Every structure is written in structure tokens, then in C-alpha cells.
Amino acid sequence: MSDIKRLEVGPRMSQAVIHGGLVYLAGQVGNPGDTVTNQTQTILERIDALLEQAGSNKSRILQTTIWMDDMKDFAEMNxxxxxxVDPANPPARATGEAKLAAPEYKVEIIVIAALA
Known part of the structure; x- marks a missing residue:
């Protein structure tokens, strides 16, 4: 389908899908075993890169879902x-606790953004 563009396509998923003026990012994780701080920094750098590749940026994020393996780390991630986060354009956001794909992952962030 020509109206759907996929970025960084793999056998299981694409890292981003662009459709209808929106970009949907797959759940982004940091380096397994890193601290919550380092994983979050890595994830946000990855989000910046994917949004740029898609033709958007963090000021255009509409919704973010954050999964944490333990809510005790909520303040560290925040x-x-x-x-x-762009203080003039913060997205709608939800944060919850869930078992992630592997115990070495502490944070996973999912983003939907408007194209620029």
C-alpha cells in the first residue's frame, strides 16, 4: 500500500509506521541491564532519531505510553x-507497570506523533 510507509522494517515489526499524517513508533527499549536512567536516555534518543527520520519531532508527539517493570523507578524515569520533553507541547501520557520482554529491560516507551 503506497499510502503506508514503514521505517526500519524487520521480520517481526517495523520501528515506525507512517499513515494518515501520523507516525506510530514501536515500543522502544534501552540497553538490557542498564539503569533506568540510562535506558530512558537511550530510548528518548532513539525516539528523537525515529521521529526525525519520519519527518516529525518531539514537539509533535500526541500520545505516549510508558511501561515500567517496577513503578518504584517512576521518579528516576520522570x-x-x-x-x-518539550515543555510547551507535552503529550497525553500514561504510565503503567508490566512485565517487559526480558527482565533486563526496565522501561519501554511507545509514541504516536503528528508529522511536521
């Missing part, structure tokens, strides 16, 4: 998030 410290990194708060330094990164």
Missing part, C-alpha cells in the same frame, strides 16, 4: 523524561 527525571530524564522531564529534562527531555
Amino acid at each position: 527525571k530524564v523524561w522531564d529534562a527531555w
